[in-house]
Amino acid sequence: MITELTSTLAEAIPTFQGYVYPNEATLHPVWSTLIVIYPYITGLVAGAFIMASLVRVFNVKALAPVYRLSMLTAFAFLLCAPLPLLFHLGHPERNYEIMMTPHLTSPMAVFGFVYAWYLMAVLLLELWFDFRQDLVKWSEVTPGLQGVLYRALTLGVTDVSEQSVRLDMKMEWILSIVGIPSAFLLHGYVGFIFGSIKANPWWGNVLMPIMFILSAIVSGIALCVFNYLVLTWIRRKTVDMRCLDTMAMFLFYALVVDAVVEALDVLHRGFAAEEGFAVLQTMIREKLFYTLNLGQVIIGTLVPLLLLGSLQLLRRRVPELVRRRMIFGSGAMILIGVLAMRWNVVMGGQFFSKSLRGVMSYKMEFAGQEGWLTSAIIMCLPFVILTVLVKLFLSERLPTSEPSAHGSSAV
Amino acid sequence: MRRFRLPPQILRLVLLTLAIVGTYLIARTLLVPQSFGAYGWYRGAALEEIASQTPVFAGKKACDECHADIQHQLDKFEHKTLSCEACHGANREHALNHDVVPTKVPGSLCLRCHEANPSRPAWFKQIVVKNHYGDQCTDCHLPHQPSQSP
Numbered sequence: 203m204i205t206e207l208t209s210t211l212a213e214a215i216p217t218f219q220g221y222v223y224p225n226e227a228t229l230h231p232v233w234s235t236l237i238v239i240y241p242y243i244t245g246l247v248a249g250a251f252i253m254a255s256l257v258r259v260f261n262v263k264a265l266a267p268v269y270r271l272s273m274l275t276a277f278a279f280l281l282c283a284p285l286p287l288l289f290h291l292g293h294p295e296r297n298y299e300i301m302m303t304p305h306l307t308s309p310m311a312v313f314g315f316v317y318a319w320y321l322m323a324v325l326l327l328e329l330w331f332d333f334r335q336d337l338v339k340w341s342e343v344t345p346g347l348q349g350v351l352y353r354a355l356t357l358g359v360t361d362v363s364e365q366s367v368r369l370d371m372k373m374e375w376i377l378s379i380v381g382i383p384s385a386f387l388l389h390g391y392v393g394f395i396f397g398s399i400k401a402n403p404w405w406g407n408v409l410m411p412i413m414f415i416l417s418a419i420v421s422g423i424a425l426c427v428f429n430y431l432v433l434t435w436i437r438r439k440t441v442d443m444r445c446l447d448t449m450a451m452f453l454f455y456a457l458v459v460d461a462v463v464e465a466l467d468v469l470h471r472g473f474a475a476e477e478g479f480a481v482l483q484t485m486i487r488e489k490l491f492y493t494l495n496l497g498q499v500i501i502g503t504l505v506p507l508l509l510l511g512s513l514q515l516l517r518r519r520v521p522e523l524v525r526r527r528m529i530f531g532s533g534a535m536i537l538i539g540v541l542a543m544r545w546n547v548v549m550g551g552q553f554f555s556k557s558l559r560g561v562m563s564y565k566m567e568f569a570g571q572e573g574w575l576t577s578a579i580i581m582c583l584p585f586v587i588l589t590v591l592v593k594l595f596l597s598e599r600l601p602t603s604e605p606s607a608h609g610s611s612a613v
Numbered sequence: 614m615r616r617f618r619l620p621p622q623i624l625r626l627v628l629l630t631l632a633i634v635g636t637y638l639i640a641r642t643l644l645v646p647q648s649f650g651a652y653g654w655y656r657g658a659a660l661e662e663i664a665s666q667t668p669v670f671a672g673k674k675a676c677d678e679c680h681a682d683i684q685h686q687l688d689k690f691e692h693k694t695l696s697c698e699a700c701h702g703a704n705r706e707h708a709l710n711h712d713v714v715p716t717k718v719p720g721s722l723c724l725r726c727h728e729a730n731p732s733r734p735a736w737f738k739q740i741v742v743k744n745h746y747g748d749q750c751t752d753c754h755l756p757h758q759p760s761q762s763p
Contacts, residue, residue: 224732302644305654322633327626334622357625369620560731 220560231552235577240286241392242544248389249422250276258378264448272426278588316391324384328377331370389418403478404551409467416460421540423453427533450529454510461503481554489553493542502539506532671708690758723750
C-alpha cells in the first residue's frame with residue numbers, strides 16, 4: 203500500500219503548480235475527453251438541423267439537395283449525443299436509471315427532457331413526415347427485409363393522396379418552426395450548463411450559451427459540407443456547385459458572427475479584468491496555447507474566414523475544382539477548430555485551481571474509460587450510423603417523390 | 614355538418630406516442646426501486662442497508678480499556694488527535710475478543726499526511742519522499758512520540 207501511495211503521490215505532485223486545493227491535486231480532471239465530445243456532438247446535431255431548416259423555413263431552394271442529408275446527419279449524431287455522458291458515468295448495468303428517474307431540480311438532469319423533446323417531438327417527426335410519401339412507395343417496390351422495414355416505418359398509413367401530402371408538408375413546416383428554437387434550446391442548454399457555474403471564471407459567463415449556439419451552427423454547416431462532398435465523391439457524382447456555394451456562403455456568414463461574438467467575449471474579459479483574469483491569461487498563454495491560438499483561432503477561424511471570404515468576393519474567377527477544395531478544406535478546418543473550442547471550454551475550466559492561484563496539468567490517456575480511444579470510437583459511431591441511414595433512405599436505386607427538392611437524386 | 618376526423622397519419626402518431634409513453638410508464642414502475650424517493654432523490658432502502666452493515670472499527674475508547682499506557686503516552690505528543698485505528702487498521706474483532714490477533718496495516722501510513730503538498734499549512738511537518746531518507750519511517754521516528762527518536 204505504501205508503495206502504491208508513494209507512486210500515486212509522486213505522479214500527482216508534478217501535475218500542478220502554485221496554490222491548489224487538496225481535492226484538486228488529482229491525477230486527471232473529473233471531466234476529460236468524453237465531456238469534450240459531448241457538447242461537440244450535440245452542437246453538430248443542432249447545426250445540421252438549422253442548416254436543414256434553411257430549406258424548409260427560409261425556403262432557400264439552392265440547399266434542397268442537402269436537406270435530407272442534413273436531417274439524417276442530425277439524426278445520426280443525436281442518437282450518439284448521450285453516449286459520452288453514459289460512458290463517463292460508467293456502470294453500463296444501470297445506464298437506464300438516468301432515464302427512469304427524470305427530475306427538474308438538477309440542471310444536468312434536464313438534459314433528459316431537452317434530449318427527449320428534440321429527438322422524439324422534433325427530429326423523428328419531421329423525418330417521418332418528410333419520408334412518409336417515399337416510404338409508402340419504397341415499401342411497394344422493395345422486396346425482403348428492407349421492404350418490411352419500410353412498411354413498418356409507414357406505421358400502416360398508405361394514404362398518399364394530394365390532400366394527405368399537403369398535410370405532411372404543413373406538418374413539416376410547423377415542425378421546422380418548432381425545431382429552430384428547439385435546436386437553440388438543445389445547444390443553448392449545453393452552453394448554459396457551463397455558463398451558469400458562477401464559481402468558475404472561465405465558464406461563468408452569460409455569453410456562453412450564445413457562443414455555443416453560434417459555434418454549433420458553424421460546425422453543423424461545416425459537417426454538412428463535409429458529408430455532402432464525401433458522399434458525392436464516394437458515389438462518383440458531380441457536385442451541385444450552386445448548392446455548395448450557398449452552403450459556403452451561409453458557413454461564412456455564420457462564422458463571421460461566431461468569430462465576432464467570441465472576440466467580443468475575449469475583449470470583455472480583458473477590459474473587465476475581473477478576479478480570475480491573471481489565471482485566465484496563464485490559460486491563454488501557456489495551458490491552452492496550442493488548442494486555443496492555433497486550433498481555435500488560426501485553424502478554426504482565421505484561415506476558413508480568409509478562404510470563404512475570398513470565395514464570396516472572387517467566386518466567379520475561381521475554377522470549380524479549386525472552389526470545391528477551398529470549401530472542403532474550410533469545412534474540415536472548422537470541424538477541427540470547433541472541437542478545439544469545446545476542448546478549451548471543458549478542459550480550460552478545470553486546468554486552474556478555484557483558488558485562482560495555481561494551475562493543474564493533464565496527460566491524456568490512450569485507452570480506458572476516459573482515454574481518447576473511447577472518445578474517438580464514439581466520434582466514429584455517428585458516421586457508421588449515417589452510412590447505414592444513407593444506404594437505407596438516400597439510396598440511388600430508390601425512386602423519390604420530389605426529385606427537384608430532395609437530395610437523393612442530386613447526390 | 615361533417616364530423617371531424619383525425620387524418621390517418623396524425624392518428625397513428627397519437628397512438629404511437631401513447632404506446633411509447635405507456636411503455637415508458639410501465640418500465641418505470643418495474644425498474645425504479647420501491648423505496649426510491651422515500652426521503653429524497655435516492656433509494657430509501659439504501660440507508661437501512663448501510664446502517665445494517667457490521668461496523669469494523671472499535672473506536673479509541675475500546676483501545677483505551679487495555680492499552681491505556683500507550684494512550685497516555687500518545688496524549689503528550691502531536692499525534693494525540695489521531696485515532697488508533699487510523700494507523701493500526703480496523704480492529705473491532707480484536708476489541709470484542711482479545712484472542713483474535715489484531716490486523717496489521719502493512720508499512721506505515723505516514724506519507725498520507727506528511728508528503729509535501731503546497732496546499733498544506735507551512736507549519737505542518739512535510740517531506741519530499743524522494744529526497745528524504747529512504748527506508749522505514751520508524752527507523753528514525755517513533756509514531757507514538759513523533760518528536761523523539763528511538
